[in-house]
Amino acid sequence: MRPFEYVRANDAASGVAAVAAVAEAKFLAGGTNLVDLMKEDVERPTRLVDITRLPLAQIQRTRSGLSVGALATNTDTANHPLIRENYPLLTQAIVAGASGQLRNMATNGGNLLQRTRCNYFYDTATPCNKREAGSGCGAREGLNKIHAILGWSDACVATYPGDMANALYALDASVRVRTPDGRERLIPIAEFHRLPGNTPQRDTNLEHGELILAIELPVSAADFARNSHYLKVRDRTSYAFAMIAVAAALQLDGNTIRQARVVLGSVAHKPWRSAEAEAALVGRRTGEDTFRRAAEAALRNARPLAHNAYKVELGQRSIVRALMRAARLA
Numbered sequence: 001m002r003p004f005e006y007v008r009a010n011d012a013a014s015g016v017a018a019v020a021a022v023a024e025a026k027f028l029a030g031g032t033n034l035v036d037l038m039k040e041d042v043e044r045p046t047r048l049v050d051i052t053r054l055p056l057a058q059i060q061r062t063r064s065g066l067s068v069g070a071l072a073t074n075t076d077t078a079n080h081p082l083i084r085e086n087y088p089l090l091t092q093a094i095v096a097g098a099s100g101q102l103r104n105m106a107t108n109g110g111n112l113l114q115r116t117r118c119n120y121f122y123d124t125a126t127p128c129n130k131r132e133a134g135s136g137c138g139a140r141e142g143l144n145k146i147h148a149i150l151g152w153s154d155a156c157v158a159t160y161p162g163d164m165a166n167a168l169y170a171l172d173a174s175v176r177v178r179t180p181d182g183r184e185r186l187i188p189i190a191e192f193h194r195l196p197g198n199t200p201q202r203d204t205n206l207e208h209g210e211l212i213l214a215i216e217l218p219v220s221a222a223d224f225a226r227n228s229h230y231l232k233v234r235d236r237t238s239y240a241f242a243m244i245a246v247a248a249a250l251q252l253d254g255n256t257i258r259q260a261r262v263v264l265g266s267v268a269h270k271p272w273r274s275a276e277a278e279a280a281l282v283g284r285r286t287g288e289d290t291f292r293r294a295a296e297a298a299l300r301n302a303r304p305l306a307h308n309a310y311k312v313e314l315g316q317r318s319i320v321r322a323l324m325r326a327a328r329l330a
């Protein structure tokens with residue numbers, strides 16, 4: 001590991017200033033992703049600003065819904081009674097991730113910002129545009145079983161690997177951020193992560209020095225509480241990233257679907273909310289035929305790579321199963 005300066009932030013303003021002042025500075029939360037990447041020489045921060053003492057771990061009601069602190073751990077978030085009761089999809093998604101020990105350390109802010117698990121990104125002996133802009137993409141013509149089937153570019157075919165964010169996309173969350181000039185801004189979750197385009201080195205629309213304060217969940221998303229399901233398909237049932245994940249949520253009027261959310265994980269550089277699938281569901285009656293049509297619509301424009309065509313059929317089957325469970329038909 002390379003030498004770096006360690007700074008402990010006493011308040012949000014000084015923490016933000018300490019990162020904003022140095023181009024290669026990073027915030028340090030649970031460290032479960034950042035420190036691993038530093039050991040692999042993928043991340044090379046010259047300054048780490050430890051934010052773990054900041055008072056950003058509260059989970060509390062607000063007038064518009066629920067505010068979930070950036071430094072609340074994944075465990076505390078998943079287990080919180082207000083989340084279990086009103087946003088069970090979020091609990092299911094978090095618990096599907098990593099392991100108990102990791103979730104005890106991992107924070108919500110760090111979880112949103114976890115980096116891809118592309119093997120070439122981790123292997124500094126291979127080219128990777130995300131790690132080193134302009135160097136090429138090892139995965140494009142390499143082993144790309146775990147890579148994207150939607151929204152990729154020739155510059156990068158990586159996927160966003162996290163689980164929690166897939167549920168947050170379905171629940172219309174927003175991310176509250178403090179900027180280096182002392183303001184706060186709210187980023188709708190759909191605009192938080194980016195597709196790779198020509199700048200795969202940028203995972204999100206956060207600017208350097210911006211600190212995530214909280215994730216805001218709207219009251220309206222609680223209307224999905226009764227009929228939601230998070231399905232994660234992976235090589236092992238624990239301690240493995242998703243090959244495909246589906247966050248499915250419905251609002252029903254009897255058997256008729258009033259509103260639907262279908263978000264696919266591990267298929268693109270960001271959680272992939274499928275407008276096509278949702279349009280195929282709204283106004284229809286629940287049932288396997290309806291869900292199959294929605295699944296086909298979701299993946300109609302998929303562009304698989306050499307080794308991941310399996311994700312198209314697996315994705316369709318996973319959508320059907322997740323919707324069946326959300327509708328309580330399976």
Ligand SMILES: Cc1cc2nc3c(=O)[nH]c(=O)nc-3n(C[C@H](O)[C@H](O)[C@H](O)COP(=O)(O)OP(=O)(O)OC[C@H]3O[C@@H](n4cnc5c(N)ncnc54)[C@H](O)[C@@H]3O)c2cc1C
Nearest residue numbers: 029030031032033034097098106107109110111162163212
């Ligand atoms: C073996 C293993 C298996 C895993 N499996 C899964 C899985 O199945 N599903 C899943 O979703 N995740 C999985 N993870 C990832 C894990 O969830 C993340 O490592 C964790 O959530 C990151 O949180 P952290 O607090 O440790 O972040 P850190 O490692 O401290 O930080 C990560 C990044 O976020 C930035 N950051 C942190 N907090 C803030 C903030 N408040 N504002 C601005 N920037 C911030 C840091 O600067 C850094 O760039 C796994 C990890 C490991 C090691």
Ligand code: SF4
Nearest residue numbers: 118128137156157158
């Ligand atoms: S897919 Fe993206 S992260 Fe992986 S090697 Fe290519 S550029 Fe790097």
